[in-house]
Amino acid sequence: MTQEAQTAIVELKDVDKRYGDGPLILDKISFSAARGEFVTLIGPSGCGKSTILKLISGLNPITSGRIVVDGLEPSKAVEKLAFVFQEPTLLPWLDVIRNVEVPLRLHHTDPSTRSELAKRSLELVRLSDRAHYYPRQLSGGQKMRVSIARALSVSPRILLLDEPFGALDEMTRDHLNEELLAIRQQLAWTAFFVTHSVAEAVFLSSRILVLSANPGRLHSELRVDLPYPRTAETRESTEYQKLVAHVTHVLRSVENLKAT
Amino acid sequence: MNTKSKGRPMAQVIGYLMPVATGVGMILAWYGICFGLTPDQRFLLPPPHEVLRAFIDKGPALWDAALATGGGAIMGFVLAVALSFSIALFLSLSRLVRASFYPYLMILQMTPIIVIAPILILWVGPGLKSVTVITFLICFFPMVVNTTQGLISTDSNLVDLFRMCKATKRQEILFLRVPAAMPYFFTGLRIGATLAPIGAIVGDYIAGNSANGKGGLGFLTIIYSSQFQMGALFATAAVGCLLGFVFVVTVMALSWLALHKWHDSFSRSDT
Numbered sequence: 001m002t003q004e005a006q007t008a009i010v011e012l013k014d015v016d017k018r019y020g021d022g023p024l025i026l027d028k029i030s031f032s033a034a035r036g037e038f039v040t041l042i043g044p045s046g047c048g049k050s051t052i053l054k055l056i057s058g059l060n061p062i063t064s065g066r067i068v069v070d071g072l073e074p075s076k077a078v079e080k081l082a083f084v085f086q087e088p089t090l091l092p093w094l095d096v097i098r099n100v101e102v103p104l105r106l107h108h109t110d111p112s113t114r115s116e117l118a119k120r121s122l123e124l125v126r127l128s129d130r131a132h133y134y135p136r137q138l139s140g141g142q143k144m145r146v147s148i149a150r151a152l153s154v155s156p157r158i159l160l161l162d163e164p165f166g167a168l169d170e171m172t173r174d175h176l177n178e179e180l181l182a183i184r185q186q187l188a189w190t191a192f193f194v195t196h197s198v199a200e201a202v203f204l205s206s207r208i209l210v211l212s213a214n215p216g217r218l219h220s221e222l223r224v225d226l227p228y229p230r231t232a233e234t235r236e237s238t239e240y241q242k243l244v245a246h247v248t249h250v251l252r253s254v255e256n257l258k259a260t
Numbered sequence: 261m262n263t264k265s266k267g268r269p270m271a272q273v274i275g276y277l278m279p280v281a282t283g284v285g286m287i288l289a290w291y292g293i294c295f296g297l298t299p300d301q302r303f304l305l306p307p308p309h310e311v312l313r314a315f316i317d318k319g320p321a322l323w324d325a326a327l328a329t330g331g332g333a334i335m336g337f338v339l340a341v342a343l344s345f346s347i348a349l350f351l352s353l354s355r356l357v358r359a360s361f362y363p364y365l366m367i368l369q370m371t372p373i374i375v376i377a378p379i380l381i382l383w384v385g386p387g388l389k390s391v392t393v394i395t396f397l398i399c400f401f402p403m404v405v406n407t408t409q410g411l412i413s414t415d416s417n418l419v420d421l422f423r424m425c426k427a428t429k430r431q432e433i434l435f436l437r438v439p440a441a442m443p444y445f446f447t448g449l450r451i452g453a454t455l456a457p458i459g460a461i462v463g464d465y466i467a468g469n470s471a472n473g474k475g476g477l478g479f480l481t482i483i484y485s486s487q488f489q490m491g492a493l494f495a496t497a498a499v500g501c502l503l504g505f506v507f508v509v510t511v512m513a514l515s516w517l518a519l520h521k522w523h524d525s526f527s528r529s530d531t
Contacts, residue, residue, distance in 0.1 A: 059420050078424055089417040093439045093522045105435075106425035134522045154425075 008032035008068075009190050010056060010158065015065035017051055024215040025051055028065070031209060031218060033190055040193045040205040042247070044255050048216030049194045050086075053160045056192060057083050070157060079107075082151035084161040088143035090135040090150075097122060097131040100150045107154065121153040122146075124183050141172040148180070152187070161193045165200065177203050178232060185229050198251060202243045203230060210247070212254045219254050222247060306491040314491030315498065321480065322499050329476030330503055332388055333460035336395025337507075340452055343396075344403035345445070351404070352411035352437065369401040377466040386467050391476065394463030399452035406451070410444025411437050443523055446515035453511040457504040477503075 011032040017025045026048045033039045041049040054060040055067060058074035058081075069077035082103070090099045100118040109117070122128050125145035135143055144164055151159060165173040177200055184191065195201050201208050205224050212219040224243060226234060234240055287308055294307040306314075315322070347365075351358050373394055380390050414437050422432050464478030475482075477500050484492040519525065 057424060059424060078426060081424065083421065083424055085417045085421070087415075087417060089415060089421060091418065091436070091439070093442070102421070102435075103425045106422065106427045106431060136522060136524060 007034045009035045009070055011068045013066040016063045018063050027215040027217050029218055035190055036188055038191045038204055038206045040201040040208045042201050043211030044213045047211040047213040049211055050162050053162050057081055057160055080157045082154055082156035082159055084147055084151045084164045086163045088147040092135050095132045095134055096146050099146055100153050103154045117153050121149040125149045140168055157189055159189045159191045163194050181230055198247045199244055202247055210250050212257055303490055310491045311494040315495040318492050325477045325480045326499050326503055329460045329464055332391030333395055333456045335392040337456040339396045340400040340403055344400055345407055348404050348407035348411055351408045381467045390467035391460050391463035395456050395459035398459030399455040402451040403448035406444045406448030410441030414440045449511050453507040457507055461500055
């Protein structure tokens with residue numbers, strides 16, 4: 001336990017969350033993630049998986065318990081984090097490259113470094129040729145890639161992704177999953193990913209946390225022992241398909257738990 | 261959604277001809293009514309060519325009046341833009357601020373201008389100053405409401421993004437809330453632009469400078485109506501229309517310049 005705590009980059013201990021006098025959203029959530037892990041949170045709607053990301057990011061305060069992010073309180077660790085939202089949430093009045101520069105600009109990075117970092121970030125998502133397009137000229141998948149490039153521009157150590165590909169069609173989603181892993185291969189951040197898609201969860205993660213709802217509790221934890229780098233062929237392997245079937249089964253039992 | 265009319269030249273020609281045809285039809289109908297009137301009623305509605313003649317005869321007077329009214333309208337409008345923007349920024353600070361001040365702004369909007377005009381004349385003096393203030397009062401409110409709405413409607417995820425990047429309140433307002441409010445701001449501006457010339461004419465009518473005989477369109481209206489110069493009154497109305505048109509087109513051009521690159525309301529192609 002102590003050894004794990006040493007290498008953990010994010011640790012949650014007995015975290016409770018409620019909004020005001022409202023019902024309990026999260027009930028004694030405890031888990032930790034080691035540097036470089038890809039942890040996916042999955043569960044029925046209302047299980048508070050997005051809330052967990054918000055707590056780690058320091059955007060919302062916890063009700064009780066403890067969160068440590070790289071040795072610090074979440075609100076003091078924001079420089080180490082980047083958030084990718086459900087929607088691309090780009091600034092529509094700025095072109096692509098300036099959107100990617102937004103966090104750097106807010107951090108007062110000097111202009112030359114800023115544009116260099118933004119360019120590199122845009123290269124990672126292979127959108128350099130769209131640098132001067134406006135968001136409304138891009139497809140849904142491209143907008144999401146810009147959003148990821150923006151998150152990567154600050155060289156985060158931890159990436160929080162709140163169902164980023166939920167609104168995209170399956171082909172685009174598969175494609176972006178592969179790209180995300182390829183980028184991670186180069187940059188090696190720790191990822192926390194929220195999704196509704198079992199296939200996506202298995203493909204991306206080194207570990208899957210299954211949550212149950214009302215209130216959100218940690219139900220079970222599954223290791224995904226498929227070796228990285230994973231590619232499109234990974235989806236065709238029997239181990240992958242077995243894991244998808246297994247996680248689907250676990251998730252179904254969690255859903256039934258909710259119904260009773 | 262937008263069918264390409266390029267492929268059908270006939271449809272395009274008809275598209276241009278129809279408005280012209282409607283205009284010609286309306287002028288003919290106007291003549292028709294004029295001829296239907298008995299001789300002693302005829303002065304009520306001068307035929308189009310008489311209005312045109314009045315337009316030419318009174319040209320210099322109308323031009324001077326249009327300039328005077330236009331000046332008042334511009335000054336009142338610019339004052340309203342500047343003040344409404346500042347006040348909207350203030351109102352956007354918090355719900356409490358809005359709750360405390362909105363009701364009183366509403367009262368300002370409800371106050372009948374005609375009734376407070378004499379007070380205004382005593383306060384700022386007749387003429388351009390009064391016209392400016394009255395124009396301001398008429399177009400101020402919709403601008404405040406729209407801009408405030410824009411400033412508080414920013415996407416909450418974007419606000420979160422800015423907070424995660426430790427943006428200061430200043431940065432949040434300058435780089436996020438103000439640009440995000442621009443479409444709303446320009447909607448308010450367009451409403452204001454239709455109201456400003458009307459406000460200036462009304463202002464001139466009730467508080468225009470009659471002392472030196474150099475008034476605006478409102479003042480001309482008083483003179484022509486006292487002399488039953490119907491043609492000249494129609495011509496004055498037409499000038500008022502033109503003035504409003506110039507205002508609206510100018511603001512629409514500004515709005516296009518500011519927004520066309522990024523805002524959906526100006527998108528032509530669905531990419």
